Amino acid sequence: MTSGDELIKREWLSPQFVSGILLAVFFGVALFFRIAIPYDQVFRGDTIKFTTADAYHYMRLVDSLAHNFPSIIPFDPYLSYPQVFDLGSQNLFVFLLSGIAWLIGLGSPTQHTVDIIGAYFPAIMGALTVFPVFFIGKALFNRWAGVIAAGLIAVYPGEFMGRTALGFADRDGLQVLFTALTMLFLILAIKSARQRQLSFSHLRNRDWAVITGPLAYSLLAGIFLGLYLLTWTGAFLFLIVIFVYFIIQYIVSHLRQENNDYLGFTGTIIFLIALVMFLPASRNELFLGPLLVALLIPPVLSGISRMMVKKRMKPAYYLLVLVGFGIAGLIIFQVVNPSLLKSILGYLVRNFVQPAQELTTAENAPILFPFGEFSLELIWLQFTTSVFLSLISLGVLTYLTIKKREAEKTLLLVWSLILLVFTLAMRRFAVFLAVNVALLTGYLSWLALRYAIPKQKAVAPSNAEKKMKGKRVKSSSVQKTGASAGKKLVRPGLALAVIFFVVFFPNIGYAINDAGQAYFASSDAWGESLSWLRDNSPEPFGNPDFYYEYYKMPFEYPRTAYAVLSWWDYGYEIIRTGHRLPNTNPGGGARGEAGRFFTSQDETFAGEIADLLNSRYVIVDDKMVTGMFHAMATYAGSSYAEFFDYYYVRQNNAVVRVVAYYPEYYRSLAVRLYAFDGARVVPKSTFVISYRHETFQDGSRYKVIENTESFSSYEDAAAYIQRQPSGNYRIVGNDPFISPVPLEALEDYRLIYSAKSDPFQSEAGTIPRVKIFEYAK
Template sequence: MSTDTERVEDGTETSLLESFRDWYHLPVIGVVMLFMVWLRTQSYERFVTEDGTPALAGIDSWYHWRTINWTAENYPHTMPYEAWTGFPTGNYVGQFGTLFDQLIVTAAMIVGLGDPSGETLYAVSLLSIPIMAALVAIPVFYAGRRLGGTIGGIVSVLVLALSRGQFLNRSTVGQLDHHVAEVLFMGLAILAMMVALTVAEREKPIYELVGDRNWDALRTPTIYSGLAGLALTLYIWIWPSAVLLIGILAVFFTVQLSLDYLRGISPDHVAFVGAVSLGVTAVLTALLIEQPGNTGSTSFGILQPLTAFLVAAGCVFMAWLARQWNNRDLERQYYPVAVGGLIATTFLLMWLAVPDLFDTIIGNATRRMVPFGGTTTDVTIQEASAPDSFLNHVFNEFGTAFYTMLAGLVFLAIRPLLGRKFRAEHALVLVWSVFLISMAATQIRFSYYLLLAVAIVNAAFVAELVQFFSLDLTGSLESLRSIETYQVIVVALVVLLLFAPLLPPLATATAWGQAEQTAPQSSSVKWEGSNEWLQENTPAVGNYGGADNASQLDYYGTYNPGDGDYDYPEGSYGVMSWWDYGHLITTQAERIPHSNPFQQNAHSSSAYLTAQSEERAELILDGIAAGGSVADKSNEELEAITQGNETDEEIRYVMIDDQMAGGKFGAITQWSGPDYGSYIENQQFQIGNETGEVPTVNDNYDNTTMSSLYLQDAAGMEQYRLVHESDDYSIVGGMRTSGGLAPRSSVSLRESGWTNQTRAIQNQLAAARSNDQIYSGLGRPVWDAHVVSSVKTFERVEGATITGSIDTSGIDAANATVGTSVELETDTGRTFTYTQRADLAEDGSFEVTVPYATNDELGVDDGYTDSSVEATGNYTVGAAVPGDDGMTQYNGEATVSETAVVDGETVDVSLEEVENQEQTDGNETTGNESNETSGNESDTDGGNAESGDSGSTDGTADNETAASITPVAAESAH
């Protein structure tokens, strides 16, 4: 080999080092971003099912999957209004169907060459979230580098990459939600504003340049300020509630312009940035207004452009006021006082003149930005609740990086005292970071925003340490040779301080361990079968009752509600459930829920589920159909609302799961009252030979519509019938949980179907319940517990009226009752008995309304339900009548058609006197109702069926033990 090719020319070594110093951060950032993508896609296979159905990790993810599919069908448009949720009004989707969905569909269009398949769209959707998370490293690095140089920027992206908690949880594969896009675009908006402020401080734009139209001098600051406004607009297009950043910027510009004036610097420079950037935002956000009169923050209305315009105008006004202050030779220190007074006056006038706008601004501040003043219902939303211990929370999220961030903020604030220049971007980061800390203390989810400040400000912390210890980290040979031992120790300690709490062995929970556990949400898996049944076995929306209007409700159609709510065609119907499950009903069942995770109609759903009688429950549903407010109304007020109202927009189905009857019930009560405590009392239960008090539910809980339907199989109700139950079963009752003794919680069984093991545990729990005993055979103590299908679906029907009469001569009709019962079987094989009773009239006539048919002559093609719960025989009707000669028994049998049930027809029955009274027990013939969850629970010996049950308990189940069934940990409640 020639020695010429091996010779290193003079200066080459220096050139290589300089190139390395200038560009080494790029491969570092690339490696970090690849690590972030890998970290978040470890569980990808769990979200790809064999049958191709979606499997997602969050409730809101399902609705984004809906809006993504809608956008793909209507590209490039996004969904403005949704008729497939919020029955009977529909709803503007607001923060769904935004730029976030459009970006994902655009990527899928590119990958799919303009026509992506469903599989391509799903794969792109899954991978887009980890990729967006990795892209956050770009604004974080460059913002960090502005505060702490290249080393500081690298520290920032490492803090970002190794963080666990909210940001990681919301950016793993399967989390198809806009949260990660919020973080990305907020980071871009803050970075763009930092650059624009620095450019303005350098170029010094003033009013005279604007007046002289000196565009050459104004070009550079205008371009950068306009880009900052565009970045802020994109953030708002991702999430309409990003208007909160406009509020933060309003505080920043107020502080910075005041500081500039006090320091003798013209406020024009920074005011120019505020006026141009927020002006651009005002114009661009006005293009997306969907509801001009709406002042809410979660949809595109007048709030976003109006607040942006007010801040832009405020910047111009403060610059003008500073000039007037100078012209009048007023003391500078009073300038901020005057500004504060004017702001207070503005809010006072807003409160008087535009109270809705004032309430929106203050409401958003108290709900999202300050840790006090929120509503009681906010605490029922898991992600919107405040952390129990803020300091423990931030340490779990960021380790000690949170505290070094606080030190970095102090270093930024005291820069003038250290003789270093204090730039406007430093004040921006200070104000922004303080608000993010407050937001994270207000709502748990906002920790994903706080991570931006933690990562970026740590660059300033590192930069101060580097300068304090005279560390030369430029990368030259001379700098490397000059490093002292103590400086190496300092670097090592800083690295340990920042990263050791996030890494093994100190970290008990690491980012990769947390990401590896990502799996489809249990609720979506549990509800999938019931929603599929609902889609296949109920009429298409618009076809109920034989109507033929389903074509008017295209699942991917565009709807315009006009000036009011959407007017649904005849044959439309809604589904009642708790708001948590609304998106699942929309996407999995393609049916229209009444309430949804927008918290739309949460008050009315709560009022219905906690109603203390069937009469009140019916009045609430009628009030909903009439378009009235029902949550806080008496029965008389509800009757007034529904009087004279005739509508086909009815809620026809009710879906309830174990969590609603268990841990979520407390949250349900918060929306309509009375509070949870009115449903709970302490009761004596026995465990072994000892007796003690444990919290359990009282009669108020048992009388709720939810309990009457779900735990009692609609026993004694006239217009509700069970039409389907899932083949997964749960235990619902009092039990010990991680939070202590819970009067109502739930735990799933690892059994599918109504098996002998399921029957066995049901028998044992029934025995314990009937004897006020605590059962300890499940690995945890449980009491007053039931075995129930995880999800039950009920239908609301008119009910058939069974009528008849008996001869009243010689009998006391005033004290006589008539009862009827029918045995029913679900498609899982579980049997139970429906019972109903009524008083006998003086003339011997009676009427009993029942919701179940004894045949299934109608189905989906006829516009009705193909129920999976069927009668095993006819109705048995009986009466026990006291008379002069003792108790007289009457018996009869009735066949009830499906037509009679859905149309409210009358069915006549003939009762005949039973002559052999000794062989007939009156309680058996009258259909004496059972209060058990299902009719086949047995007594303590497991052999004899309880009164009114079907007596179908399998004897072989008596030898099964509860220990053979392993309970799954109870899910946390919203």
């Protein structure tokens, strides 16, 4: 009986009953956070608004599959204009949503049905993760560690909460659920096989009493791994976790001269099942290669181990032999298929070393360096106090695992450390790390509870107690017993209170905020504008129902096809809501060309890009000239510092950072379109700043504004700078929507629509949040 169980002794209040009630409560809490809190952000009258750009891509595929079920389009002509690309085969997420919609809609689901299912699905997946987390904690530690971990995963803020909330119709919630289930059954398979001392002799003798449990768990682990591989191309990074674990555990078992046959049994079954499931869906060597290598590892390592034992070779040589086999394998791989090896290694590198352009996307940034500088703020916002508690737990668990030699706990260590590395390299992996942090924190919390709850010693009844058996006990004795029981509950009660306020409470406020904000949802103005564009612009394929058709190869775009040019964040929404062809999208496209177009200082140069891309319409919004502008500059091959920069100025006895906008910013096509509608601009005044360079303690330099001069015309300001002896003078603006420089009218762009809903408020006045221009040279 565990320490937690000692508090619960009555049959009607058994540990199983209490933990079941708590799990149901945590599941309900998880649903409440993910559905009730963000409900008004997603359901806006008759409209259902998705809260991430990628959701519009998946829902577009769901639209198509729901109308052509069970045939999914092999390519999407809306996605990659003017080229055609294979969509790939890992679309289990799309099949699940479409299949549910198809069944509920009796083979003909409405758009509203499809949208509702897409909105609720991620929230349900996120809430369901409570259950495998509990059972993992129970299998590794005990029931109460699992209960605490389940409660934590229900309320963790950050990536996990945001990516499993209502309206976030992306694969993340399903992926976390599949990985948790895979690891649950892998842990159970390893644990049961190790405890039963499963060996190959049991297989030869068909000893089903020993084989059945590990076999069932291994099959289930393989099934969920296969489902995960069919959900996401990046799922092969998760193979690294299992792959590395088996190698480490083989080495540990061989050095300790322990039986490792159970590793070969479980590993082979898991990878074989996953391969069998994945093979019909894809013949892509980039993904099949690692899966085949993973399948070979367990039998090869088992064979090497058995051979060395048979020849009585020193166990220490095992590691050297494995290194030799690994090097030989890489050499053979390089000789047989060098291009495949290069592709696999490149795929791994791309997921850890991001180019400058990709780092402009928040989810791709290192979690400790979100803006290029070290900060604990972002990782704190993911897990709050669990950041530190899980690291302590990791140290404790490492020590105890080495001491007790439990293979399933080694799996948790390897799993946690690799995901920690992934998350340090790229913030988006925090959604997976949440499971590990919850388990580690739950384990440490249970250790604290165990030490807080006094252990009851079994004492033989005295003669007097035996005589009292069956007789009425005096009320004073009952009172003493009650008082004693009350005292025994004080320490556990205090421990539970401390755990709640230290472990749970810090997460709740952040979780409510993250669930209710819908940070990545586009404004209502975008939906309004794209609906207008769909109804008031020519059909690029001549038929509005073409959006729902099943497309076949070979395919050629008709002469009527044209593109819509905006920044890539809005590409998927342009497809799904506007039924139009964007030049770029979150998955790729002409990002560099779009960046050069919107930051262009010359209308002629911008027109050449628009002609090259066959862009007929241009859409701009407030974010493109504020928060997204640095990304456009980066993709254009320049830097934000060419358009604006950060300065420090003394205000009210304090030094604050301000943004100074350069003439190049106002001359960019994006600003000329959005802020000034492409019209001629004559500034009322122009500012000139003088500044000096200073140095921070870390050696980095910064600029401090010494003085600001105001001039009635741009020409007077430019003449003033020419007369200065030093070069530390610049013409700047302090408002992104009030130009300090004259601008000529644009000739080839005509404003045809301005969004009416949700206008943008600036010091220059109220500005429509989204504007559509027709490009007609």
